[in-house]
Amino acid sequence: MDDDENYRLFILMKNYTYDTTDPSYVVSDTVQHCPKNVVNQFAANFMPLFYYINFILSYLGNGLVLFIIYKFEKLNTVTNIFLLNLVLSNILFASSLPFWATYHSNEWIFGVALCKIVSSAYFIGFYSSILFLSLMTFDRYLAVVHAVEAAKIRKRSYAISASMVVWCVSIVASLKELVLRNVWEQTGYGRMCEETGFPEETMKHWRLVSYYQQFLVFFLLPLFMVMYCYVSITIRIMSTRMKEKCRAIKLIFVIVFTFFACWTPFNVVILLRALQISIGEKTTLCADTDTLDYALYVTRNVAYLYCCISPVFYTFLGKKFQSHFKRLLAKRVPCLKRHISLSSQSSKTTSHRTPHTTCDY
Template identity: 50%
Template sequence: MSSNSVEIHLSNSTMGFSTTTYEDETIVYMCSNDESIKFGAAAVPFFYYTVFTLSLLGNGLILFLLLKYEKIKTVTNLFILNLVISDLLFTITLPFWAFYHSNEWVFGNGMCKVVSSVFFIGFFSCILFLTVMTMDRYLAVVHAVSAARTRKLIYVYVASIAIWVISFVSTVPKFVLYGTRKHDSAGILCEETGFSADKIDTWRRLGYYQQLTMFFLFPLIVILYCYTLIVVKLFNTKMHNKDKAVKLISVIVLAFFICWTPYNVVIFLRLSPGDPCNDYLNNAFYICRNIAYFHCCINPFFYTFVGTKFRRHLSALLGTNCLSMFRRSSSSSRTSEYSPQTIYE
């Protein structure tokens, strides 16, 4: 392919682009990535369809129980509602990406922009809501007296609006950059295109820095700090089942760390000098990204079914006694200042 004449194939269904020839421009296509594309086609679709099914059932069930049995206008429930919505936004895009990885992008240039934008809005907001919910639990447990006065609904509304605005703004570059282009062997692709290689590389690197700082290091620091102080607070109380609460917190922190650290390490390596078309690094990116995406779909369970009330709602819905195995721990913790359940209720 000559660097002086590059053809860009874009769908004209929405944006009105057609095949165009650019003279004296750098090459628009960043990498051929043939081997990585083949690896993605083999590994990604099944995983995406599986996560889509589990997330849709799990988050759909939580949303149904929340609307049917709970008062929505409480601090905890409003945060859970927003978290479920962000996960569902992320989830509904997965079938598009699954089909795309096993075939090609057949949904048009406009849908490429819309689906990628919805995907990243759900992705970013999920992480931020997890972070804010951790801070809220910290206030409720460590500063229970003052939190009773400050944890008002306006506090939830402001935090939620801020998170959605940040998520939308962070997604704008994705909407602008993403589009369709023709690949010689892979067919029509949905990725960053339509600009010079230097511009795409610059925006891609900015996106990586944004992911590392705003959507990994900051949440990780907040989660470690808040849960450490929560654990210290629990050990200083007369709580009977504090070990169970500490184990629950450990699982939540480890799940976040294990799921998100490999993905962000690979992103960091992509920022380092080296071959940007390294197939081993790109394959590792596929694997680690899928692990991170899976966490976005399972995290609502940590914030709902660890508490007795959601298990009670599920029991009422199914007409069974799902709480029998938990009766002993629930009754023994009634006289305690805290219980494992009240950490997330």
């Protein structure tokens, strides 16, 4: 083809007018835009306060448990190794909360590297906390229901190996945050630390993966495990002649109920959000979307609060940690020493009079 032919083709294409009345060029779908100003203002007022509360409670509670383990315990038991890892996972998770509090109140001011690191630490701590709680429940089940067989495997190496598996699973589940999180400028909102960098369909796919992963792997599976383990422990306790079995069963009920009450609302909202994306956000009313946003903010903080205080909740149900805490108080607050020592002595005397129990509640 010569130059004259190329020129004629160029003139034809330049002067060609596309027929925009062709139905294939007409967009028939209604594009729905839901303003998020009110929801974002609610998050800016509500989220930082709760993030700071969770951060303070987590550091106080987990720090106390960590100090008691260091002062009075040794890391040669399975329970203490799991408990130490649970405390560390909660501290890792809580360390990210001040960054998110600042982000919600203004914009992301910490740069790209910290956006990726903080996001990864946030999810690694969050996921590992749930898994360590489940692992501690399963270990308690082994110690009570299968005491003889469990004595052979519940060694230090078993605890370390199981802990390593939990950390690896949590890191793998959080890798997408390291890859997808980035900082970008959004008009009217400033710098954002969000998942971006790929086409909308790809991002939609990864959002669905995150939601279903959270609901199935980090809620439904642990919930079934916790329920099964504690039902089995309750049946085992009921079949014994333990004088304190009523107290033990009440504490089991409190643990299961608290776990269920704190985690279920958040994960139901997560599931609804996933279904909303799967069905198509265009068919969803703005009011329904806003309701889910509000529900997500509130229920997420309840779940986070449980993550932060769970070590205190689990450890101080046990008499051994109660005794350690009393000793610590007696040292730090001398005026309480006489009363606490009498109480401790009384508990020791009682323990000699009662038969050995199969679980430390």
